[in-house]
Amino acid sequence: MTRLYRALLYLYPPQFRRRFGDEMMELFHTRHAAARARGSLARIVFWIGTVVDLLSSVWREHGPWSPRALFISLFGGGGANIRDGLRFVRRSPGVSATIILLMALTIGAASSVFSVVNAVLLKAPPYPDSDRLVLVWEGRPERNIDRNVVAGHEFPVWNESNRTFERMAAIWFAGNVTLTGAGEPKSLTGVRVSSEFFNVMGVQPILGRGFVPREDAPGSGQVIVLTERLWRERFNADPAVTGRKAILDGRPYEVVGVMGEGFSFPMTSLGQHVDYWSPIAEPIREYRGRHFLTVVGRLKPGVSLDEARADMTRVARDLTTEFPQLNRAHEARVMPLHGDLVRDSRALLLLLMGAVSCLLLIGCSNVAGLLLARGLSRQREIGVRLALGGSRLGIARQLLAESLLLAACGAVLGVATTFWIAQAIPSLVPRAVLAVDRIPVDVTVLAFAIGTSIATGLLFGLAPALQTTRVSLADVLQQAGRTISSAGHPRLRRLLVAGQVALTLVLVLGAGLMTRGLLALATTDPGFTTHGLLTANLALPGASYRSAVKQRRFYQDLVDRAGALPGVISAAAINAIPLGGSYSGIGVDVEGAPPPAPGQELSARYRVVSSDYFRTMEIPVLDGRVFAPSDARIAVPVIRWYPQQSVPEGYDAPQPPPMAVINATMAAQFWPNTNPIGRRFKVIFSPWITVIGVVADTRNESLRDGFRPEFYMHDLQEPQAAMSLVVRTAGDPMALSASVRQAIWSIDRNLAIAKITTMDDVVGSTFGLPRLTSSLVGTFALLALGLMAAGIYGLVAFTTTQRLPELGVRIALGADRASVLRMMVLQGLTPAAIGIAVGLATAFGLVRVVEDGMFGVPPLDPATWVTVTALLVLAIVAACWWPAYRASRVDPVIVLRTQ
Secondary structure (H helix, E strand, O other): OHHHHHHHHHHOOHHHHHHHHHHHHHHHHHHHHHHHHHOHHHHHHHHHHHHHHHHHHHHHHOOOOOHHHHHHHOOOOOHHHHHHHHHHHHHOHHHHHHHHHHHHHHHHHHHHHHHHHHHHHHOOOOOOOHHHEEEEEEEEHHHOEEEEOEEOOHHHHHHHHOOOEEEEEEEEOOOEEEEEOOOOOEEEEEEEEOOOHHHHHOOOOOEEOOOOHHHHOOOOOOEEEEOHHHHHHHHOOOOOOOOOEEEEOOEEEEEEEEOOOOOOOOOOOOOOOOOEEEEOOOOHHHOOOOEEEEEEEEEOOOOOHHHHHHHHHHHHHHHHHHOOOOOOOOEEEEEEHHHHHOHHHHHHHHHHHHHHHHHHHHHHHHHHHHHHHHHHHOHHHHHHHHHOOOOHHHHHHHHHHHHHHHHHHHHHHHHHHHHHHHHHHHHHOOOOOOOOOOOOOOHHHHHHHHHHHHHHHHHHHHHHHHHHOOOOHHHHHHHOOOOOOOOOOHHHHHHHHHHHHHHHHHHHHHHHHHHHHHHHHHOOOOOOOOOOEEEEEEEOOOOOOOOHHHHHHHHHHHHHHHHOOOOEEEEEEEOOOOOOOOOEEEEEEEOOOOOOOOOOOEEEEEEEEOOOHHHHHOOOEEEEOOOOHHHOOOOOOOOOOOOOOOOOOOOOOOOOOOEEEEEHHHHHHHOOOOOOOOOEEEEOOOOOEEEEEEEOOOOOOOOOOOOOOEEEEEOOOOOOOEEEEEEEEOOOHHHHHHHHHHHHHHHOOOOOEEEEEEHHHHHHHOOHHHHHHHHHHHHHHHHHHHHHHHHHHHHHHHHHHHOHHHHHHHHHOOOOHHHHHHHHHHHHHHHHHHHHHHHHHHHHHHOOOOHHHHOOOOOOOHHHHHHHHHHHHHHHHHHHHHHHHHHHOOOHHHHHHHO
């Protein structure tokens, strides 16, 4: 509120602010505190009075040609027009309050959405020269992949061979670790980066230092930089924290720096902040074919994006020549950092901005209708003023000033609403949908609110003002005592109603399609039974569980203990929980298949599971068998990621062969004309893997996407350090959470549990974006529907009131009341029918543009179009019927007696 009032003070001249600004701010604080103590209504009255007083005094402090006085001087009369406007507000409190509330609602909604658009899309990232920051991805055009993570052997070549980048840095999302020795064990999200990372971003720690090149060497990266948040939460904001040891996964890391508040780049795919950074310190050049790096770069001064793209195309071409098998048809894609970060939010926010703009226009149309009705009641006054020598332009300026005054009062309430909504948005919106900590209501948002208020004040006030001033005294005297059914600018009012109906139809149709899509997602079968499942995410510390054998032993023990808990039907483990936001993809070579053409290499998703996974998830087995404890290998893991990686101990010992269970889609695509059981394939540098079973397809990544080829490895053959426990029970899964925690801690008390939740909640979290979009657009649509119905009701009620003498005569002469009812309803339906026709044509052109926001529902879905149109017609008929019914029941004797 203080920032809002301080912004309003800028309407005064600079010398006035310097002389009286502090005193005015102090007086504002005193009065605002007193109003706040009296309640919400007193605060509203206080703000309206404050704005009115401010506008009525600003004009006196400016010269007639001052730019800051332009808003006032446009209306010639200056303070006189404002005083007349204040009298209008006092004389018509009902109309004035309705207009102010309508403007507060629409401007508040528009400004709130714009505050999010400003924070996410318009504001540049808080890094020096952020326009020079880019992300560089691997592209595979033949497979329509624009943003693939970068291989270990690619980044060093990119970094050394480019000519357009000042610096490049690599980022590796290496998963969660456990912090011990600083309170209760805590799961941390960290990233490993190359030493140039902080220099590329243009930021430096507030304490200590960043990384130095020698810490890129393999084995020498036992240092970390903390986020400001973690520094305060776990290290008590100790200014001497540098040099202290932090125990991560049982290994000591030296704290060398603390980043400032607000810097948390990069975020995870789920919108989570990182807690620390550490050097990669790996021989990544040797990790040929392993794609795991994100690359960020800073362009040299004066280098354009097109020049950088051409340069990286050259580098990628050279890499293809050097590694023809690994880099066939691979490209390097350079994308602006800001644009890449907001790519998933852009469509949503622009869609919401369009929806709230429709709501704003509908509100303006309603206000214009109210002012037209108010202007008709003032025709006698206007006619007399014109007869006494008043100018039409002067009267129009006064009416327009009244409109702007009402808009300004509505804007104050709207901006106050914006402050409140902006503070609530970060806590209400999932971080996976909108990864922001706060939505600032800054000068840009205030300028938008003020500009929107002025624009809407002009929009809904200009036409009524011009129409009202067309009256003459002769017209007023001629209409005295007669019906004025033709008066009151019916064509303009009907045009406003038609526009409201068209906009409402577009908005409600969009909301209907999104809701239909959300319902379709909610009823989509994921391929497994979600009810009754509890999940717990774990990551084993590398120091304590360095070997694959130790990792395997821990999860075997955990699954056995969890399965023995009271009420548990079965338990299993998986490295990437279905619909949990993560997956692994890998290239596949099928035994006996001809070599694929460049860019057409086979690939599949893969997951690592324990023996009882398919039974626990209730995934049907279609052919063959699933894993058993007897499938355990001595030599683990099976997959090698680069040729220099040594084979595991016991590789040549007698043991079960590497094996996999595949889904139905992989069976159909990789072995279309034969039974896949017993067939073999390779991945990266693995030995041949034998298919032992086929299971039903499951939607592991998204409920919107189709099925993809996927295979499952056994955790007794391919152990993992990070896995999720899944437990099935017949009762409430969360009732087992305490028992599951104790089962985990009974094996390792220092192990941090990242998250315990139900599978229903995991699936529900995938609806974050669809649910948010549908709820917001649906709310705007319901408001628009109510405003449209109110506008049509007002039109019919006003028209019937003006035509009461005519209706009385008709009824007195024997007209059927049903025919009168029908006539008045049709009078309201005529502009509505035009609006429906225009709205359907407009929606037909728009729905294809926003097809991605329909969540898989066809944009021309007949059921939705028919239902929405019928709903709109029903609302229109209801709005027309009641005032028409009241008019048809009029007593002609009473009506004629009053004329």
